[in-house]
Amino acid sequence: MERGLYTPDHEDFRASVRKFVEREIVPHRQKWEEQRLVDRQVWQVAARQGIIGLGVPEEYGGGGESDIRFRSVVMEELAAVGAASVQLGFSLTEDIAMPYFLELGNEEQKQRWLPGLAAGELISAIAMTEPDAGSDLQGMRTTAVREGDHWLLNGTKTFITNGIQADLVIVAARTEPSAGSRGISLFVVERNTPGFDRGRKLEKIGLHGQDTAELFFRDARVPAANLLGEPGSGLRHLMRCLPRERLAIAMSAQAAAEAAFGWTLEYVRERTAFGRPIATFQNTAFALAEMRTELDVSQAFIDRAMLALNANQLTVEDAAKAKWWATELQQRITDRGLQLHGGYGYMAEYPIAQAFLDGRVQSIYGGTTEIMKEIISRPLIRPS
Structure with a gap:
């Protein structure tokens, strides 16, 4: 199904991000996992490529681009190579902390901090x-x-x-x-x-x-x-910025789920049992159909939420819906994908195994699934 979300500018940006990921992320990802730390210099390289600092106004050294669809592109490309740790590190600055600096900072504070954040010199x-x-x-x-x-x-x-x-x-x-x-x-x-x-x-x-x-x-x-x-006014400020944070988590969860489905689809097409690809068995085919449908339905809601955020119309409730649904979906898709990999799904060298571990926290941070349901339910049960 054609999404219709991205413009040619977004796709041109995607090509640049993909080259960056292949050159600067993929060769080092395993080392970063083993040393339990992503090298700081990757923030600076990403900034020079225009991949982070997008939302910082040009007068402070950033890209001056507030369209969240560009952030979605970055998430999708990082998810495709299983770079969840890098994605979370980038997203913490770009999607979670940055809005506080942009919306609450006075001019002196913006002059002091935004250029360093935009350049990847400050984390x-x-x-x-x-x-x-x-x-x-x-x-x-x-x-x-x-x-x-x-x-x-x-x-x-x-x-x-x-x-x-x-x-x-x-x-x-x-x-x-x-x-x-x-x-x-x-x-x-x-x-x-x-x-x-x-x-x-x-x-x-x-x-x-x-x-x-x-x-x-x-x-x-x-x-x-x-x-x-x-x-x-800190709690009020937090409440104002949390919908953006929760949508960002939903976007990353959706991208990770899509990547897990892609790895699974590739595996079941190539892996054979009883003389034929396991994708041709009805149980596998039905599982694939279910996953593809869930992903498409979820993506449609998240795409709508992204456009609402761009128009400053994203509600607290819709952000909570996107967050709990996409993060729980990520866990379902990854779990099914691991099952369809069989014993190989439990092997650390397969990306589905790492994705299974990396994704579990998504339904916890940024507000648990239970908290999201509480937020959604409040206006529903409030007396009219």
């Missing part, structure tokens, strides 16, 4: 999750107290993507403990901030090349000029 992270408060943002305990020209941050964050390499970390902290949801503020904590320490690089079952860390703040002295947005 960003966002620190919301805490050991005792996962999806419950209102349960966070990290605090920030004003002291002269600085804020003193105290607390712990965990499961922070890009946590080891990040030069700029957007940290959510309570500035007015008695104000409830209106007492949370956002701060940009820079790499060498006194009192800011990184803990261990967390060992995960998948996404081994992507650095995930614990972060510690012990009277971390953050300049007052690093307050991002309005004091006490």
